[in-house]
Amino acid sequence: MKGISYKTEWVEFPDIEPLCKKLGIPPTSKKADGSDLYTLPAIHDPSTGVYISDSTLIAEYLEKTYPDTPQVFPYHTHALQAAFTAAFVNNISALWNFIVPAASNKLNPRSQEYFRRTREKSFGKVLEDIAPKGEAAIVEWERFKDGLGKADAWYAKNGGQGPFLLGETPSWGDIIVAGYLNWTRVVWGDDSPQWNDISSWNNGRWVAITEALKKYEK
């Protein structure tokens, strides 16, 4: 099966909203004050003229428009994948307070200023006070581990025929999982205590999934 060729354009945080408005890329949700929230990823498909945002909508669009390319929702599993994704994100809710402040360090100065300002507003505290500390850090990191443990129990049902939810066939839920895990690896680094910890959990399941999907990364 063939792939779809593409070109990536990186956009700094403060430029996302003006760019989306200029190109007519729709907002993906609402801010706390009720105004439109614009997020990336978004794509432009020059062969159809379409601009589209929200990773799930992008995947669904590509799947429908290019049915001869590898499917990420095989066997009509769209509904099951949506439930899995919601449940997985809910499972790892304890991750946010750890990773949001850490993620700030990976940004270019313009994005970092924007990220700090908007996140401090939404969390109601300075970035340095978001991550739990001391005993709370131990409890919350354990809660993150337990959440991944629940997802591990789901994955364990795949019959051991492959690292993916459907066994040998990768699908949307695996991409979501790998996306979050790669985020932790990139933010904290390959040799960080955090990534070492995550790598050791659930018999290395999380490393195995990200490794198995690597061939689809550019």
Add this chain to the structure above:
Amino acid sequence: MKGISYKTEWVEFPDIEPLCKKLGIPPTSKKADGSDLYTLPAIHDPSTGVYISDSTLIAEYLEKTYPDTPQVFPYHTHALQAAFTAAFVNNISALWNFIVPAASNKLNPRSQEYFRRTREKSFGKVLEDIAPKGEAAIVEWERFKDGLGKADAWYAKNGGQGPFLLGETPSWGDIIVAGYLNWTRVVWGDDSPQWNDISSWNNGRWVAITEALKKYEK
């Protein structure tokens, strides 16, 4: 595809644990005090001699042992079905306080006495005080509706090709959904305000799923 013939034996609540212990049917979880909890359904398969409990384990056993019968985990979706089931049950958590006391009324006297005694112990209050009342009842019933609404959004991804998670093909998650919804219909009755309410939600999705699965009921 052929089905599997079976005979149902109904067991009153106080007889479940002694019967399971006598036959060697394993417990499915633990009570609050750490002792074994025995629950139904359980099956005995005379062709293999197996006794097995826990509805998911029963389904997995039957699927593995009788591969020529209709599949409830088609396309290796075991892991996705497990995630869906956990997420769905979590979504409808507000239902419990309404239905547990109501369910008591449907039981035979011996089971009713057992049910009242054990549930009052686990809830820490008399059955009559478990269901929310007044303003709290409105808020909690709305929370139950919102939980089903989230599941509706997942189902809406099925492409409208059928009432089921996978579209035209019924699978485990649909059986779980129909099981809970039929429970509410049986406990409250076809003409109850509760079932009328549920029937009206999400464009009749919940009635459609239970109706479409009716042909598999004995």
